[in-house]
Amino acid sequence: MKYTVGIAMTPLHELTALAQTAEECGFTSIALPDSLFYMQTQSADYPYTPDGSRMWNEETPWVDPLIAAAAMGAVTTRIEFYTQVLKLGSRNPVLLARQVGSVAALTGNRFGFGVGIGWAPEEFEWCGVPYAKRxxxxxxxxxxxxxxxxxxxxxxxxxxxxxxxxxxxxxPTKPVPFYVGGHTDVALRRAARVGDGWTSAMIKFDDLVSVIARLKELRAEYGKADEPYEIQTVCIDRFGKDGYAELEEAGVTDIITVPWIFDGIGFDGPLEAKKDSMRKFAEIYIH
Incomplete structure (x- = not known):
């Protein structure tokens, strides 16, 4: 099993130190979130909360995930990075190819490209891209x-x-892996067809089992059943050794976790406490 540290909503000045500690602890990767801006009024529901509200506000810190990968890659040697997920729909693919190729080169091929469409019409329209046909x-x-x-x-x-x-x-001197996000059937088809793996938003175990089964069906349909495939997940109702064993048995290859949350440390909590939480998590689950 791989273990990845999620760094969403973390103060930017902590990122390089957290990357170094994650590497020292034996984590495989760091998952890099993406958010372009906070619009005062949202015209669509956020799809991964029960009431459609966002879990952050206008003051929540975000950083461009490709820039973050380059910065953290410069102070580490082994740990990998992947976007989880970068919203493709509002961006230009030629410019993105330049950026992704640069990060792959600067990190020594330690970068995976997790991609999604994007949920907010404002992110499309205000960046000059139509929401239709996304x-x-x-x-x-x-x-x-x-x-x-x-x-x-x-x-x-x-x-x-x-x-x-x-x-x-x-x-890139070796292919950049593409991990595709999304929970709808059309997203799962995309993940099975063009992805080297599927990456989840927050999801419950029973729903995750159904998604993995569907991905297996689709990959067989596309003639890819025997190819290596990553299942990266943020499962919200399975934790601890027994819970992680259940996830592995279900087919998960990579558990995305925020160790300090388990210790009651908030996103803006002390840096040293977050580092201690990673060390404790690693001692229990990785070593």
Missing amino acids: GKRVDEMIEVIKSILGGGMVEHHGEFYDFDKLQMSPA
Whole structure:
């Protein structure tokens, strides 16, 4: 089992120190969240809370996850990083390919690209991208980014993006893994079809078991049943040794955790207390 530290809503000045401690403790990865901005009034429900409200406010700290990966990668040597998840729909795939390739190079291939569509119409419209046809656009974005990261001269002529031959150098020296988020059936189809893994938002165990079963069906349908596949999860009702054993038995490969939350330390709690929580977690579950 892999264990990943989630750093959502953490003060930015703590990130490099937390990355170093996570590496020392033996965590496999750090999960990097994404939020572009806080709109005063939301026009759509946040899909991962019962009442559709957001779990953060206008003062909650966020950092661009690709910049965070580069900064934390510079002070570590082994631990990996992945976005969990970057909202593709409001961004440009050619620019993203440049950024992802740069992070892969600067971290020595210690970067995985977790992607989703994005839930808020404002993030699309205020960044100059229509909310309509977002799913089809993201499918094409993934195709564009993978093509460019593959190296060499590439061109693309699609429904949403069109460019003649171009090359970005250096290309990653090994493929950047793509982890696809989303809990709907169309998202699971995307994850099975183009992803190297699926990554969850907050989810209950019974729902997670159903998702994993569906992913197995879909991967078989796409002829990918025998390929390696990651299941990264934030399961909200299975904890401790018995709970983590249940998750592993269900097919989870990577548990995303925030150790200091178990110790009653808030997101803005003392840095040293967070580091101690990671050490305690690692002693119990990793070592």
